[in-house]
Amino acid sequence: MTARPLTFADPGEAASLAAFLKKLLRWEKAAAVRLQAGRGVLGVFAQPARFEVFAVLTARLLEPIDLDATVSAGELLERVDETGESVAVPVEVTGPSWAGLLPPRSGWRAVAALPPGTARRAAEDVISEFRQRTERLPSQDRTRQLLDGLAEEIWERRLRGTELPLRAAHAAHALGFLSDRSAPNELYDARGWLRLRTARGSVIVRTESGGRGPGHGLSVTPV
Incomplete structure (x- = not known):
């Protein structure tokens, strides 16, 4: 887990993340997301309640960092800084079963x-x-x-x-x-x-x- 905020490379990414999290929380107040970062890109994975699909949001980071954590969507939303184009990663939570069964990395x-x-x-x-x-x-x-x-x-x-x-x-x-x-x-x-x-x-x-x-x-x- 990283103590410093993740800073986005492109304007508007923090607002996009906040909007995504708000929608997830509208359907499930206890929603969790899995965060994976590598090679300068952050991936936010979720399984929206009712839809039986994986939803994936990605964004380029200003500085590369390695990260793999499952966190509360609500706590992550509280840490989004739209003005600063950044987000601080909250403490990890015990994730739902889907968080360990993500789609394949390659072969698309x-x-x-x-x-x-x-x-x-x-x-x-x-x-x-x-x-x-x-x-x-x-x-x-x-x-x-x-x-x-x-x-x-x-x-x-x-x-x-x-x-x-x-x-x-x-x-x-x-x-x-x-x-x-x-x-x-x-x-x-x-x-x-x-x-x-x-x-x-x-x-x-x-x-x-x-x-x-x-x-x-x-x-x-x-x-």
Whole structure:
């Protein structure tokens, strides 16, 4: 663990980190994140509640440092200094099980370049469909079990022309990763994983063939 703050090399990265953490905490007050730093890049890994995906935010650091720690998202947010473009790393916590089972470091292969707005429109469409179908249900039928089943039916569909579950696009949209409508997105796969890469962050899901072989832990290369 490092005692000195991590200083970002690019303006706006501290604000991006703060926004990311706020979204995680909105869904889960006790959320944790795993921090990995190496070769001048910080990677922030999370598993947002409800989405069943990995979310990854990366940023270049002004000074290279080696770091691997799981910390409270709330405590990390308190230590973000947007004016100073830095963040102080809090004391480590006992992390959730997902923190030890990150996606692979290497072997990622580009499989599709998505035109600007494709993933965002797909997410908006399924969110709208879920709301409309929910509103058409009689109030007495809107049970948690039925709504969960409806959500699973919709978000397990695939993004047209790819194998990416729409829940990944939904998660990317909810996290603000798809806010730039003009930016293209890219899809990668690696040994049973799929990665939706955007200019603001990545969302990664395990496919049916995903295993728990060696090499886990996603490399902290810029998105």
